[in-house]
Amino acid sequence: MKEKVLIFWFQRDLRIADNVGLALALAQGIPVYPVFIIDPTLVHEHECIEDRSIDYMHQALVHVNLNLKTYGSRLHGYIGKPLEVFQSLAEQFDIQGIYCNRDYEPAYYQRISILKDQLQGTGILLWDAKDQVIFEQHDILKKDGTPYSVYGAYARKWKEKLQTIQLEAQPAALTNFYQTEWQEFLSLRQLGYLKTDVEFAAYEWDEYQISQYGDLRDFPGKGATTRIGVALRFGTISIRQCVLKAINLSEVWLNELIWREFFKQILYHFPDVEHQPFKKRFETFPWRNNEEEFVCWCLGRTGIPMVDAGMRELNETGFMHNRVRMIVASFLCKHLLIDWRWGEAYFAAKLLDYDLSSNNGNWQWVAGTGCDAAPFFRIFNPLVQAKRFDPDAVYVRRWVPEWEQKDIKPIVDLQEASKRALSVYRQFRESF
Structure with missing residues (x-):
């Protein structure tokens, strides 16, 4: 038997x-x-x-x-x-x-x-x-049973519902595992799947860092983000633990965790966003899609220090600071007028913490094609952003040591490219 x-x-x-x-x-x-x-x-x-x-x-x-x-x-x-x-x-x-x-x-x-x-x-x-997740796709709905497509309203409902549940860790009867002789886990390297050496470490909570998250998270040179994305991607940490910490330590961090669930329910209810814009009319948007400029962006060779720093950090480490992600994405979609899907796919290939729903949602937010997206006229000026969030160039110097050289020429004039983007977006909007 x-x-x-x-x-x-x-x-x-x-x-x-x-x-x-x-x-x-x-x-x-x-x-x-x-x-x-x-x-x-x-x-x-x-x-x-x-x-x-x-x-x-x-x-x-x-x-x-x-x-x-x-x-x-x-x-x-x-x-x-x-x-x-x-x-x-x-x-x-x-x-x-x-x-x-x-x-x-x-x-x-x-x-x-x-x-x-x-x-x-x-x-x-x-x-x-x-x-x-704390709440799934059908847990947070409008009164008429339809999904939310605006983050603010979704987040308010999410927080209200959180008050009605008992949020706690799931205890397990750990004695019920199948008993067998222990062996090392099969080697993916021997199977040809691995070529690098990334050191895994169980996530360790830094409560002080979480408590300071709201004040310091936008400054890439300070190393003040939690870097918990990769742990959530592979499930090496529980979302319930994260939310419990956030409730006690940082409302701003809690809001970021809610964004994660917001984008997951968007992807569930609107699965077409995986390959298409949430706002369907943007399917005909006149992207320039200059391949040479895209390669410069990928390699961190645009001549724009903050953009190049972010892309080099991504290429070397598989990580990019969240504020910088918005800056490089805005530069690609607005200043270069390159289809957000090109950038999304590059991030998907490089990010260690890649998550389809968040990556897709954030790219569409920046490009103005997504739900509750940034308005078309919101264009991050990477020089202004650098002056504000990396005033001593700590982050830029780390990744772009040549940044102070006078002979570095940007691939586009930021002011002219910004005007071009505003004109293209405005004309496109007026065509409907």
Whole structure:
């Protein structure tokens, strides 16, 4: 007789503590068999993604595996399509069900729907739980049942609803893991997926930094942001922990966490935004799309110090300060009149903390094509921004050591490019 087990399928929730789906599985009183599945087709679909991102994910998985060792278990890694992996495991075990946590991207809903149908034919049920957000797409709606498309109204409703729930960590019966001899997690490097060395470290809270976030977050030279984006992307930290800290320490940081959920519900209710502007009329916007200027932007060779500093930081580290992200995005879309989708795709390939909904939402916000977007006449002047938020050029000097040389010529005249953008946007608006 085959041994009864429940399977917990790790995806973008690479932690044991405060993991809703895992806690639900462990509470059933049946040994829980932890798995992570590498689907080669999905990896190949995202070949543009930086190796450092996959490397970080791998080391987070190694960390999960070490934690499981404490409980007499381990993380079982498989390569293949999820259905094939689960069918293979069904030959070894009497699978009582599969638990996982929900993602909120269109591709996830399509894959999980198909997988649930396929598994039902084998008698195996799959349950996905809410874990990476406080409120899901149907939790925060207007009185008429439609989704919010303005952040301010959404945030007010979000905060009101927060007062009605008990926000706490999800305890888990950690003794219910499937007991097995521990082994090291399978090496993605040996499989050819890794080429870099990114050191994973469990996120450590700096409460003073969070408390100062509202005052210092806009100054890239101060290193005062929480850099928690990558931990949220891979689920190495719980959103509930973040919100609890924010409630006690920083309203401004809480608002940023709400922006994250706002963009997730936008992507769910309006999945076309993944490839199209939220404001449909912008599909015909007359972008210039100069390829040479785009390459200069990508390489940090525009001759505009703050823009070049941001792009060089991104290319070298996989991170860019949030204020600088807005500056470089505005420069691309407004001063160069290059389609926001070009910039969005470049960020997707380079950012270690890349998240589809936030990346898409923020790019469309800057370009003026998205929901609750910045008005067309809002154009960040990168020189003014540098003077205001990097007055001593600490950040610029770090990434653009040649910035004071007199022979550096910008690829565009900022004043003329700004006038051009205003003219193009205004004419486009008046054409409707």
